[in-house]
Amino acid sequence: MGLLEQKRHFSVNLLDWYMVNRRDLPWRRHNNPYFTWVSEIMLQQTRVDTVIPYFNRFIGNFPTVQALAEAPEEEVLKNWEGLGYYSRARNLQAAARQVMELHGGEMPQDKQAVFALKGVGPYTAGAILSIAFNQPQPAVDGNVMRVLSRYFLIDEDIMKGSTRVLMEELAGELIPEGRARDFNQALMELGALVCTPKAPHCLTCPVMEQCSGRIAGRELTLPVKTKAKPPRPEQRLVAIVEGRGAHRGRVLVRQRPATGLLARMWELPHVLAAPAAAGKAAGPLADEPAMALLAGSLWAEGFAARPEGLATHAEHVFSHIVWSLQVYKCTEQDQSNELPLIAAEARAAYDAQAAGKDHSSSASAASELATTHSEQFHSVTSLLSNPSEDADLLDESPVAYDAQLTLTGKGDGLTYRWIGPEDMDKMAFPNIFLKLISSYFAGAYDDVNE
DNA sequence: AAGACGGGGAA
DNA sequence: TTCCCAGTCTT
Numbered sequence A: 001m002g003l004l005e006q007k008r009h010f011s012v013n014l015l016d017w018y019m020v021n022r023r024d025l026p027w028r029r030h031n032n033p034y035f036t037w038v039s040e041i042m043l044q045q046t047r048v049d050t051v052i053p054y055f056n057r058f059i060g061n062f063p064t065v066q067a068l069a070e071a072p073e074e075e076v077l078k079n080w081e082g083l084g085y086y087s088r089a090r091n092l093q094a095a096a097r098q099v100m101e102l103h104g105g106e107m108p109q110d111k112q113a114v115f116a117l118k119g120v121g122p123y124t125a126g127a128i129l130s131i132a133f134n135q136p137q138p139a140v141d142g143n144v145m146r147v148l149s150r151y152f153l154i155d156e157d158i159m160k161g162s163t164r165v166l167m168e169e170l171a172g173e174l175i176p177e178g179r180a181r182d183f184n185q186a187l188m189e190l191g192a193l194v195c196t197p198k199a200p201h202c203l204t205c206p207v208m209e210q211c212s213g214r215i216a217g218r219e220l221t222l223p224v225k226t227k228a229k230p231p232r233p234e235q236r237l238v239a240i241v242e243g244r245g246a247h248r249g250r251v252l253v254r255q256r257p258a259t260g261l262l263a264r265m266w267e268l269p270h271v272l273a274a275p276a277a278a279g280k281a282a283g284p285l286a287d288e289p290a291m292a293l294l295a296g297s298l299w300a301e302g303f304a305a306r307p308e309g310l311a312t313h314a315e316h317v318f319s320h321i322v323w324s325l326q327v328y329k330c331t332e333q334d335q336s337n338e339l340p341l342i343a344a345e346a347r348a349a350y351d352a353q354a355a356g357k358d359h360s361s362s363a364s365a366a367s368e369l370a371t372t373h374s375e376q377f378h379s380v381t382s383l384l385s386n387p388s389e390d391a392d393l394l395d396e397s398p399v400a401y402d403a404q405l406t407l408t409g410k411g412d413g414l415t416y417r418w419i420g421p422e423d424m425d426k427m428a429f430p431n432i433f434l435k436l437i438s439s440y441f442a443g444a445y446d447d448v449n450e
Numbered sequence B: 001a002a003g004a005c006g007g008g009g010a011a
Numbered sequence C: 001t002t003c004c005c006a007g008t009c010t011t
Helices: A003-021 A033-043 A048-061 A065-070 A073-080 A087-103 A111-115 A122-133 A142-151 A161-174 A180-193 A287-300 A339-359 A365-372 A374-385 A398-406 A421-425 A431-441
Strands: A232-242 A251-255 A270-274 A305-317 A321-332 A415-419
Touching (some): A003 A180, A033 A087, A048 A073, A065 A087, A073 A087, A111 A122, A142 A161, A161 A180, A232 A431, A251 A431, A270 A287, A421 A431
Antiparallel strands (some): A305 A321
16 A cells, blocks of 8 residues: 555544544634634643643633733633643733734734744644634644654654654645644544553554554554653752731742742742752751751741741652652741841851752762751751740851841742732642642641641 | 753553 | 653743
8 A cells, every 4th residue: 555545544534533533622612713722722731631621710711812811910820720831821821912912802814923922833833723724734742743653653753853843744744625623633632542652542543454553563662752851859848837926827928930930820938958969869858957947048038937847748740850848837936136146047057058059969968968067957946946045146156147237138039928728719829839738727737846 | 952841640 | 659741932
């Protein structure tokens, strides 16, 4: 059988299969370009089953491009909470504003215009043009590359940019006349339901008979794909600061910077405990130095808090980082004359920790740090436990004096806020902090003390 | 070309 | 537990 015939067989049988087996998904019920757009952004790196409830809520709250463009950014982020890759949400809203200003609120149908929208790359542009407007443009995602690499026995590494270009050329040739909308979705549907990554269901595949990969016994070794680098480990110390006095019943949170990891999301205050040695986890820090470092870093941000004890351990996995979290329950302290001194020493400990970052090649930076500064840590912990004693302990310490001069009460300019349970439904948190804060408000850490 | 950027589901 | 999934933007 020739290649031309193999291609025709693929297109015809796949399309027939799809018309019978297509899933009824919320964004497939209307030919609304805005719905298509939102769904395609949400579906990047995210499973259909995960997206469905998010999509329904998002469209309910922002039913049109205009509604999305005019919404407060925090509200958009809240609607994305838990989906991950939050720049998608910020780019989507920025693009909605582009559509309002440049195209009068109507989705453009021109390829260059669609591609120019923030967050829209080669895949999403092709998906929007084909699904929303039935234009014969390829939409090559991971599913499509897997299906094509198997059916046509393509050995190219799908992680390479050149392979995607090659796949796009092939996918474009396969689109039956006038059927781009259904065919592109059929290709992805097959990859999601039948031609799955680990255990493909070849026996129910509509194009099994002419699948070169299966015929060659290669269905389990295709596509060729270079492995991703393992994520780097980070040990972090997290504070759940329980408010007192005016802040009773509240907990201290802060908003992350506008760029970078988890941009503009809210979180519990935390600090990097120790740098990891190359390729190895730093390992947990002993409680005493951990609590001193936490108190010091909180003070550097303008907050007096006494760590009470370890509340829990937690882990949070990103694609490029693994956070191992030591979570400490802390109590807000009253302002008092001793606090600047306590703070100075805590800051010294904090600075010592920061200096420790330079020794990242050391195999056990954390334990070394703990040993070297154990006296400082001890005195900080002691001071925080008994603020009335040892007030003059630090007078002879130059670093403490310097720290006093430089302490301004505000560190990185992050926004801090004392919140109660009722505030949780307005602010967007990464899942890990959502869980920790919910557990705290549910009383899970009530018995933590020294 | 390589790294940054989340979170969940399946084996 | 361990493994897998993989679009776009930035540098």
